[in-house]
Amino acid sequence: IDNGLRIDDSIGVLSDGQTVYASTDRLTVASNRYPEWDWRTGQLIGDDDDHTTSLHSFDITDPTKTNYVASGSVPGSLLSQYSLSEHDGMLRVATTEGSAWERDQQSQSMVTVLDEQGSDLVAIGMVDGLGKGEQIFSVRFMADIAYVVTFRQIDPLYTVDLSDPTNPRVLGELKIPGFSTYLHPVGDGMLLGVGQDATDEGRTTGSQVSLFDVSDLANPARVDQLGFGENSYSSVDWDPKAFLYWGERKLAVIPVSSWDFDEETGEEGNASTAVLVQVNDDGSLTELGRIGHPVTTDCETYEFEPEPIEEDLPTTTIADDETVDAEAGFVDDEPVDAIVEPTPESRPSVEEYCWTYQPEILRSIIIGDSIYTVSDAGVNVTSLDGLDTVSWVPFAQR
Secondary structure, three states: OOOOOOOOOOOOOOOOOOEEEEOOOEEEEEEEEOOEEEOOOOEEEOOHHHOEEEEEEEEOOOOOOOEEEEEEEEEOEEOOHHHEEEEOOEEEEEEEOOOOOOOOOOOOEEEEEEEEEOOEEEEEEEEEEEOOOOEEEEEEEEOOEEEEEEEOOEEEEEEEEOOOOOOOEEEEEEEEEOEEEEEEEEEOOEEEEEEEEEOOOOOEEEEEEEEEEOOOOOOOEEEEEEEOOOOEEOHHHOOHHHOEEEOOOOEEEEEEEEEEEEOOOOEEEEEEEEEEEEEOOOOOEEEEEEEEOOOEEEEEEEEOOOOEOOOOOOOOOOOOOOOEEOOOOEEOOEEOOOOOOOOOOEOOOEEEEEEEEOOOEEEEEEEOOEEEEEEOOEEEEEEOOOOOEEEEEEOOOO
């Protein structure tokens, strides 16, 4: 960065790349591989089990050089970069059989450990059978432990022991309704999960945050839960960088949005705020408050071809015994200079549509005693003590 973002070194592999993970020693590029498809017959060539993930590792220990190390593959599909972890020279990968977005009654998930042997990433250990008939929804690796959440109707949280790379094993399992899409360690054997609550049948009901006690890996337990309202959702579900945890105060900041429909007025409305959640020492969660940005009005202009208005058109009256031959230019066989036809008025070719909404919080950061929240509309500065607005800086409108 001090050199003006100059490229010091580069190296390439003949492959595409979809997911990138980096530790301090290794950078791994992963790509989902799919079964071949015959477009003429509309059939798969081979088996649906041919979903695999290709992996390419690079040595980044020297900040001035990038060296290619090894390549390999594992069965199944990858969820995100959190499904990868390098620890003690081993690469650990969590995948789900088949496609990452299809739910298959026969599917299962697994954690595979790979070792660099020459130019190959070789699988030396695997534990499978996780969440049969389900998919991975979140993963978190922490040293020798992996936390894996799968979901279809209920949410099993698995604790996986990776201390012996050749013999990874499941230590514990917790089954609860709903699921977590993001897991974050909060110290003292506690794990925070952001995701969706759900019924016993698997129907999601709204965004939630859960606190798990994983100090006993054989018996993980959910010790508290906060729901954020029916039909709510959080962008943390697909964008982990929208989540903030401030360790000094044990404070989590979670963006939450919801839409509702007023049956009396027939109007839609939304609320988008950053929810501040305190992780208490007694293993409970407390909502401290919410930060919202000013309601914004946006307008869009639509252009379209003019449409004639059929009613009340200006007309020319012709007697019953007159005939009109427009092509020949005659009225009752008498020549005329022109046949004047009605000229319809037109509707406006430009229309403006406006709507009002509360902008979604995209990022948050704590500096000193203030929390800065960012949306597409601007930046809001709020005091941590009292949650009073210090300043609002709107972005220039396009």
